[in-house]
Amino acid sequence: MELSETSKIGNPSSLHSPGSLSRNILENARKTIAKKLNARTTEIIFTSGGSEANNTVINIFRNSTILASRIEHPSVLKPTEKLGNPCIKIPVSKEGFIDKSFLKNKLETFLQENPKEKILISVMMANNEIGTLEPIKALSKTVEEYRNKGLKNLFLHTDATQAFGKINIDVKKLKIDYMTISAHKIGGPVGIGALFLRSGTPFAPLILGGSQENNRRAGTSNALLAEGFRSAVQYTIDIESEKLFKEKITPLKDFLAKNIKKQIPSSILLTPNKSLPNILSFSFPAAEGESTQLYLDLENIAVSTGSACASGDLEPSHVIMATHNDAEIAHNSVRFSLGLDTQKSDIDILLDKLPPIINRLQKISTIKTKDVK
Amino acid sequence: MKNPWAYTETVKEHFLNPRNFLMGDETKFKADGEGIVGNPICGDQMLIKIQVKTRENGEEYISDIGWKTYGCASAIASTSALSELAKNRTLEDADKISAKEICDYLGGLPEHKFHCSVLGHQALHKAIKNYQEKKAPEGAS
Numbered sequence: 163m164e165l166s167e168t169s170k171i172g173n174p175s176s177l178h179s180p181g182s183l184s185r186n187i188l189e190n191a192r193k194t195i196a197k198k199l200n201a202r203t204t205e206i207i208f209t210s211g212g213s214e215a216n217n218t219v220i221n222i223f224r225n226s227t228i229l230a231s232r233i234e235h236p237s238v239l240k241p242t243e244k245l246g247n248p249c250i251k252i253p254v255s256k257e258g259f260i261d262k263s264f265l266k267n268k269l270e271t272f273l274q275e276n277p278k279e280k281i282l283i284s285v286m287m288a289n290n291e292i293g294t295l296e297p298i299k300a301l302s303k304t305v306e307e308y309r310n311k312g313l314k315n316l317f318l319h320t321d322a323t324q325a326f327g328k329i330n331i332d333v334k335k336l337k338i339d340y341m342t343i344s345a346h347k348i349g350g351p352v353g354i355g356a357l358f359l360r361s362g363t364p365f366a367p368l369i370l371g372g373s374q375e376n377n378r379r380a381g382t383s384n385a386l387l388a389e390g391f392r393s394a395v396q397y398t399i400d401i402e403s404e405k406l407f408k409e410k411i412t413p414l415k416d417f418l419a420k421n422i423k424k425q426i427p428s429s430i431l432l433t434p435n436k437s438l439p440n441i442l443s444f445s446f447p448a449a450e451g452e453s454t455q456l457y458l459d460l461e462n463i464a465v466s467t468g469s470a471c472a473s474g475d476l477e478p479s480h481v482i483m484a485t486h487n488d489a490e491i492a493h494n495s496v497r498f499s500l501g502l503d504t505q506k507s508d509i510d511i512l513l514d515k516l517p518p519i520i521n522r523l524q525k526i527s528t529i530k531t532k533d534v535k
Numbered sequence: 536m537k538n539p540w541a542y543t544e545t546v547k548e549h550f551l552n553p554r555n556f557l558m559g560d561e562t563k564f565k566a567d568g569e570g571i572v573g574n575p576i577c578g579d580q581m582l583i584k585i586q587v588k589t590r591e592n593g594e595e596y597i598s599d600i601g602w603k604t605y606g607c608a609s610a611i612a613s614t615s616a617l618s619e620l621a622k623n624r625t626l627e628d629a630d631k632i633s634a635k636e637i638c639d640y641l642g643g644l645p646e647h648k649f650h651c652s653v654l655g656h657q658a659l660h661k662a663i664k665n666y667q668e669k670k671a672p673e674g675a676s
């Protein structure tokens with residue numbers, strides 16, 4: 163968008179002409195996003211980001227049964243803990259996959275005891291820390307199966323913030339009821355996201371006091387951010403980002419994983435095979451994650467860690483606690499994120515710098531590992 | 536992501552070039568006293584080993600010190616700073632080194648990282664106590 167246009171942008175809800183320009187921009191963005199997801203335009207609501215979209219969905223089900231996986235983003239977990247009645251956390255395996263039999267048992271119980279109960283299941287499409295791709299397709303099948311059995315008010319939400327733009331998402335094929343996406347995860351602006359809401363599903367606005375978004379989200383619509391979102395989505399369509407991630411980035415990630423394991427034998431791979439193309443998470447015994455992060459930062463390599471030392475509240479990553487129930491594994495965890503611009507040479511540099519750093523930290527650590535002689 | 540360098544230059548310097556640390560096999564450092572403590576807040580660990588000598592006036596002092604840390608940059612820098620502060624001090628003086636003194640020496644630590652410096656001071660206290668206990672039977676009998 164030309165910068166000069168911005169001066170012409172008004173309030174999209176106004177009837178004057180800058181308002182109508184804004185409205186066009188907004189609706190255009192909605193169209194692009196809907197097309198990308200194979201949704202209808204009326205099924206897309208703009209929000210201030212992924213967190214608001216997640217909160218909106220959980221809020222629809224306040225005082226009802228909400229089942230959420232233990233590795234959801236805090237913007238799902240926190241409101242679920244507060245509003246779910248009951249709030250049920252779905253356990254996950256070491257690889258981060260939800261426990262399907264736990265879920266089925268619960269659904270079976272509801273079916274016997276209270277088939278009319280309004281129930282929401284919230285399971286993310288991909289985990290942001292370890293990359294696990296949850297079996298959303300199988301999950302929506304289970305949901306459908308139990309709906310047919312009698313749980314008429316059973317719904318499925320998936321937080322696709324991390325997966326959007328990395329893997330193909332077709333909401334019709336996946337039969338999802340609610341889905342969260344965010345612009346900045348695909349290179350768009352911070353401050354805008356969207357909620358997909360299948361026609362006919364229950365809804366209640368989180369923010370009241372205005373008729374915007376078809377009475378579903380009050381607050382003056384931000385056409386500038388919507389345009390940023392649109393162009394980021396359009397870009398993923400133009401370059402076929404999902405295909406690029408699969409063909410170019412997945413092999414790099416696999417190469418990185420294989421070589422880290424080879425060079426640092428004690429390392430524990432936290433990312434399963436069925437995972438996002440761009441996320442790789444490891445735990446390096448005896449080497450605290452924040453220290454590893456800082457050493458790598460000096461080599462201009464940015465990583466993140468689930469270590470308690472690095473989190474503001476000094477709590478270890480809730481994701482790794484859910485998968486491994488071991489604060490030390492979380493403590494030593496490091497997440498590598500690859501982008502479409504990541505090159506083989508970047509991976510080589512990392513593979514050159516990382517082992518000596520880990521070795522040094524392991525050598526001054528009070529914890530013993532088999533790597534250190 | 537937060538800027539990982541929320542640390543002062545001194546912290547950074549001690550983190551990158553820690554003083555007096557024990558690389559690899561720590562049993563090579565013959566210690567007169569040692570202390571190990573865990574951090575209940577974030578789960579880190581610190582080991583401090585000291586060698587003690589006696590001055591002509593009879594004062595006992597830390598002639599050498601070595602350490603290991605399993606923890607964050609602030610923990611590593613804090614132990615390194617502590618080891619510098621404690622060296623050549625009398626046991627009595629060294630035992631008085633407070634977390635605040637370590638923190639000041641480093642030019643300050645982020646608020647939520649203050650607890651890392653507490654750890655070093657506790658480990659040193661334990662090491663001194665361990666030395667005195669080991670010595671006690673002779674003195675007592």
Ligand code: FES
Nearest residue numbers: 471577606610651
């Ligand atoms: S040792 Fe864990 S925060 Fe410093």
